[in-house]
Amino acid sequence: MQSENKPIIEVKNVSKFFDDKTALDNVNLSIRKGEFVTILGPSGCGKTTLLRLIAGFQTASEGTILINGKEITQTPPHKRPVNTVFQKYALFPHLNVYDNIAFGLKLKKMPKAEMTRKVMAALKMVGMTDYEYRDVNSLSGGQQQRVAIARAIVNEPEVLLLDEPLAALDLKMRKDMQMELKEMHKTLGITFVYVTHDQEEALTLSDTIVVMSEGKIQQTGTPTDIYNEPVNSFVADFIGESNILNGIMKKDRLVSFCGKDFECVDEGFGENVPVDVVIRPEDLYIFPASDKTKAQLRGVVQSCIFKGVHYEMVVLCDGYEFTVQDYHAFEAGKEVGLIVKPFDIHIMKKERICNAFEGRMKDETHVEFLGCEFECMHADMSDRSKDWEHVTVNVDFDKIELLDNAEDGILTGEVKFILYKGNHYHLTVLSDWDENVFVDTNDVWDDGDRVGISIRPEDIRVTFK
Ligand SMILES: Nc1ncnc2c1ncn2[C@@H]1O[C@H](COP(=O)(O)OP(=O)(O)OP(=O)(O)O)[C@@H](O)[C@H]1O
CATH class of the missing domain: 3.40.50.300 (P-loop containing nucleotide triphosphate hydrolases)
Incomplete structure (x- = not known):
C-alpha cells in the first residue's frame, strides 16, 4: 500500500x-x-x-x-x-x-x-x-x-x-x-x-x-x-538483539573498543570521545581460529544454541562477550576469530557519561539531591558569591551501589531497564523520587527488582552553576 x-x-x-x-x-x-x-x-x-x-x-x-x-x-x-x-x-x-x-x-x-x-x-x-x-x-x-x-x-x-x-x-x-x-x-x-x-x-x-x-x-x-x-x-537494544559496547571514537572513521582499534565509517564525533558501539549479531563474521583469515578479535565460544534457522553463539574475547549469529555451529570451547566490516559498526553518541543531579548544600558535609540528604566531602562554604542552593551533583555510573535489601539504601528505587555491555550491565533505576539513576555493575539484577541505592561521600562530586 x-x-x-x-x-x-x-x-x-x-x-x-x-x-x-x-x-x-x-x-x-x-x-x-x-x-x-x-x-x-x-x-x-x-x-x-x-x-x-x-x-x-x-x-x-x-x-x-x-x-x-x-x-x-x-x-x-x-x-x-x-x-x-x-x-x-x-x-x-x-x-x-x-x-x-x-x-x-x-x-x-x-x-x-x-x-x-x-x-x-x-x-x-x-x-x-x-x-x-x-x-x-x-x-x-x-x-x-x-x-x-x-x-x-x-x-x-x-x-x-x-x-x-x-x-x-x-x-x-x-x-x-x-x-x-x-x-x-x-x-x-x-x-x-x-x-x-x-x-x-x-x-x-x-x-x-x-x-x-x-x-x-x-x-x-x-x-x-x-x-x-x-x-x-x-x-x-529494544529492536532486536545487539552487541552494545562502550567505545572511544579516536578520530573520524576510527573507533576503539575491546582494547583494539577498528575502522568504521562514522565521522564528526570529535577526537577521543566516549561513544556506544552497536554491532548486530549477524554482522559478526565467525570462523575457526585455525583459518588463515586475519581475525580482528579472537575468542572462545561460551555457548551455542540452535534458533530455528541460524545458530546463536556467545564468544568471549578479552573479557568481552559478543553474541554472534551464523548458519554454521561453532561448539562451546572452540577457538574462533571474528571480523566486522567498517559499515556494520554503528557509532552512537552517548546520552550521558555520568549521573548529573540537581542538588543543594545543606551544610559543609551534606548535600541534598534525589530527595535525600547525602554525606559528601568537606566543602568550604565561606565563599558567599557561590549559589549553594543550586549545585550540580555528579556521580559516576560505577560508583552507585545497589543493595538487595531496599531499606539498607539511603533511598530506594526500581530497576527499569537493563543493557548488557559485553562485560558489565548498564542499569536504569527509577528512584522513588521519580528520577533516573544510571548504574554500571557486574551484579545480575532483573527488571522490576526493588533496590536500595547508596553512594559513598568520596564518590559525590559537587559543582556550582
Ligand atoms: N488512568 C491512569 N492513572 C494513573 N496512571 C496511569 C493511568 N493510565 C496509565 N498510567 C500510567 O502511565 C504510564 C503509561 O501507561 P500506558 O498504559 O500508556 O503504557 P503502555 O506503554 O501502554 O504499557 P503496557 O504495554 O503495559 O500497557 C504508566 O506508568 C501507567 O502506570
Whole structure:
C-alpha cells in the first residue's frame, strides 16, 4: 500500500499527566493517510495512553491532536473517524457474531439490506464467512479477535486503532493473524495505528515504527532505518538483539573498543570521545581460529544454541562477550576469530557519561539531591558569591551501589531497564523520587527488582552553576 503524503493524524506537543506521573512527555507525531504505523515500546512507556488520546477515550493534559487537519483534542470518541480494536476481544457475549458486528450500524438505524451487505463484507474481510449465526462464546480466541476487527471495520473508519490486538493469542495464531492484518490493511487502504511491545511484530507489519520509552518518542522511521540506524542504545537494544559496547571514537572513521582499534565509517564525533558501539549479531563474521583469515578479535565460544534457522553463539574475547549469529555451529570451547566490516559498526553518541543531579548544600558535609540528604566531602562554604542552593551533583555510573535489601539504601528505587555491555550491565533505576539513576555493575539484577541505592561521600562530586 503506497501511503499518500497528506497527514491524517497530527499529534502536536502532547503531554499527559496522571497526578504527578508523566505518561506522555511532549510527543510530536505525524501519521500519513494509508500508513501502517506501529507504536512500539516496553510496558509502561505510554503507548496505550497515546492511542487512547487519538481515540478520544482520554484527553491530553497539554498539546493538540488533529485528524484531517481539524483539531479534535476535545471531540468525543464516537465523533472521530476512528475505531479501536482492543487486546481483550470486548465482544457482547449475549449477541451472536452477526449482531456483534451489526451493533454500531443498528444504532445508526441503517436499512436492513445495506446492513447485511456490510456485515457480510466485513466477515469476508476477516475470513469468517458463514460464521454469522455462531455464538461468540463458541469461538476460539483468534476467531473472536477477527470478529472484533470486523466490528471495527464495518463502520468504515478512516483510521483503525489496534491496541495489542494479538497479545492474547498463541504464537502460531499470532503469526497467521499478522499476515492477515497486513493483507487487510492493503485491501482496506485505511490508516492503521498499531500498538505493541513485540519488536518482531512491529518489524513485520509496519510502514513506520515509532519507538517510545518513558513517555517520549525515541525514534520514528521505517523498520529498516530503525533496525540499521538506531539513534541510541535503547532503540538498538529494544529492536532486536545487539552487541552494545562502550567505545572511544579516536578520530573520524576510527573507533576503539575491546582494547583494539577498528575502522568504521562514522565521522564528526570529535577526537577521543566516549561513544556506544552497536554491532548486530549477524554482522559478526565467525570462523575457526585455525583459518588463515586475519581475525580482528579472537575468542572462545561460551555457548551455542540452535534458533530455528541460524545458530546463536556467545564468544568471549578479552573479557568481552559478543553474541554472534551464523548458519554454521561453532561448539562451546572452540577457538574462533571474528571480523566486522567498517559499515556494520554503528557509532552512537552517548546520552550521558555520568549521573548529573540537581542538588543543594545543606551544610559543609551534606548535600541534598534525589530527595535525600547525602554525606559528601568537606566543602568550604565561606565563599558567599557561590549559589549553594543550586549545585550540580555528579556521580559516576560505577560508583552507585545497589543493595538487595531496599531499606539498607539511603533511598530506594526500581530497576527499569537493563543493557548488557559485553562485560558489565548498564542499569536504569527509577528512584522513588521519580528520577533516573544510571548504574554500571557486574551484579545480575532483573527488571522490576526493588533496590536500595547508596553512594559513598568520596564518590559525590559537587559543582556550582
Ligand atoms: N488512568 C491512569 N492513572 C494513573 N496512571 C496511569 C493511568 N493510565 C496509565 N498510567 C500510567 O502511565 C504510564 C503509561 O501507561 P500506558 O498504559 O500508556 O503504557 P503502555 O506503554 O501502554 O504499557 P503496557 O504495554 O503495559 O500497557 C504508566 O506508568 C501507567 O502506570
